Amino acid sequence: MAASRLVVLVSGSGTNLQALLDAIDAHPGGAEGFGAEVVAVGADRADIAGLERAEKAGIPTFVCPVKQYGSREEWDAALTAATDAHAPDLVVSAGFMKIVGKAFIDRFGGRFVNTHPALLPSFPGAHGVRDALAYGAKVTGCTVHFVDSGVDTGPVIAQGVVEIRDEDDEAALHERIKEVERALLVDVVGRLARHGYRIEGRKVTIQ
Ligand code: GRF
Numbered sequence: 001m002a003a004s005r006l007v008v009l010v011s012g013s014g015t016n017l018q019a020l021l022d023a024i025d026a027h028p029g030g031a032e033g034f035g036a037e038v039v040a041v042g043a044d045r046a047d048i049a050g051l052e053r054a055e056k057a058g059i060p061t062f063v064c065p066v067k068q069y070g071s072r073e074e075w076d077a078a079l080t081a082a083t084d085a086h087a088p089d090l091v092v093s094a095g096f097m098k099i100v101g102k103a104f105i106d107r108f109g110g111r112f113v114n115t116h117p118a119l120l121p122s123f124p125g126a127h128g129v130r131d132a133l134a135y136g137a138k139v140t141g142c143t144v145h146f147v148d149s150g151v152d153t154g155p156v157i158a159q160g161v162v163e164i165r166d167e168d169d170e171a172a173l174h175e176r177i178k179e180v181e182r183a184l185l186v187d188v189v190g191r192l193a194r195h196g197y198r199i200e201g202r203k204v205t206i207q
Helices: 015-026 030-034 049-056 070-086 102-110 130-136 172-193
Strands: 005-011 035-042 061-063 090-094 112-116 140-144 157-161 197-200 203-206
Touching: 005 015, 005 049, 005 061, 005 172, 015 030, 015 035, 015 049, 015 172, 030 172, 035 070, 035 102, 035 172, 049 061, 070 102, 070 172, 090 172, 102 112, 112 172, 130 140, 130 172, 140 172, 157 203, 172 203
Parallel strands: 005 035, 005 090, 035 061, 090 112
Antiparallel strands: 112 140, 140 157, 197 203
């Protein structure tokens, strides 16, 4: 079977993207064996390490900064078109820090995966790590889920647990979450691509 086509969206350092690229590279069967290949990387800003990683790997990139468009709807339409141009089977938001709009969800709903650095439904939003720490939670982690029209509300595919230590600050905790998160994302994307999946209400089953 041909490898699934992935478009990965990033806003920052892109270590989750790198983990996917490394896993595909390291697979004895290459992209076909892994089940997926990254066909393009998109971002909402230029000059970020995530884009450099893609360029270094010879993967096409595109950038859609919100400020470049007259409205959020125009931005959403442009992001949708730029992503669609690469005919993805799955779209992966790997540290993409923008909430996409209706056009994007209409086009890619049910095949748009996000990774979030907390155990949803706890601590959604842009500060999941900070919020778990401030709450005094004893465990947190990461959630890989399908994106719906809410903020971090879509059906959960997989979660990983990370203990919060007394001495943790946000950076230290986020780093430990990201170690778990990268492995989880690689595992989930590979399994979705290789085995296929069903979404029934909130329940996701990988076949
Ligand atoms: C991840 O923890 C992701 O969940 C969060 O931002 C981080 C992105 O890291 N939203 P990277 O850019 O993949 O290194």
